[in-house]
Amino acid sequence: xxxxxxxxxxxxxxxxxxxxxxxxxxxxxxxxxxxxxxxxxxxxxxxxxxxxxxxxxxxxxxxxxxxxxxxxxxxxxxxxxxxxxxxxxxxxxxxxxxxxxxxxxxxxxxxxxxxxxxxxxxxxxxxxxxxxxxx
Numbered sequence: 344x345x346x347x348x349x350x351x352x353x354x355x356x357x358x359x360x361x362x363x364x365x366x367x368x369x370x371x372x373x374x375x376x377x378x379x380x381x382x383x384x385x386x387x388x389x390x391x392x393x394x395x396x397x398x399x400x401x402x403x404x405x406x407x408x409x410x411x412x413x414x415x416x417x418x419x420x421x422x423x424x425x426x427x428x429x430x431x432x433x434x435x436x437x438x439x440x441x442x443x444x445x446x447x448x449x450x451x452x453x454x455x456x457x458x459x460x461x462x463x464x465x466x467x468x469x470x471x472x473x474x475x476x477x478x
Contacts, residue, residue, distance in 0.1 A: 345478040348424045349381060349391050353477065354406055360472045361401065368469065369461040370400035375452050378412040383419040397456065414448030428477045430470060 346353035361368075377395045384391050392408045404427070418426070422443050425434040438444045446453060460466070 345476055347386060347478050348420070348428055349384065349393060349406075350386065351406065354393075354404070356476045357404065357473050360469055360476070361403070364465055364469050365401060367465045368401065369463060369466075371397045371402060371459060371461065372400075373455050373459040374398055375456040376409050376412045377453065377456070378408045378415040379423065380415060380417040381420055381423045382417065383421070385420060402460065412448065413452040414446055414450060416453070417445040417447070418443055424477070428474055
């Protein structure tokens with residue numbers, strides 16, 4: 344079953360996938376806390392706040408916001424989907440250069456996170472399953 348990206352159902356399904364593989368994915372050793380504001384969302388009131396937190400050693404993405412985030416990323420829905428679901432680095436760079444991604448706070452933490460996420464067969468499988476549940 345597929346769910347709209349960033350909907351409550353999508354967050355829950357993605358969480359379930361991450362938890363299913365939790366024991367098989369290497370720990371993330373870098374602490375990064377990012378608030379994400381997504382605009383032009385095709386459902387709800389038009390924007391969504393979510394966050395990424397690696398404090399637990401895994402990448403946790405949930406709805407809401409963190410009180411003490413390292414940075415805040417603001418972007419539109421389609422760009423967020425390309426960034427977080429499709430993991431398209433070219434589209435992300437183009438969006439950043441075009442001003443469709445705004446970063447407030449310590450941008451180096453974002454770069455550190457991108458280079459510290461373990462790329463294993465299991466993490467690729469997790470990403471593919473999350474992509475498959477995304478409408």
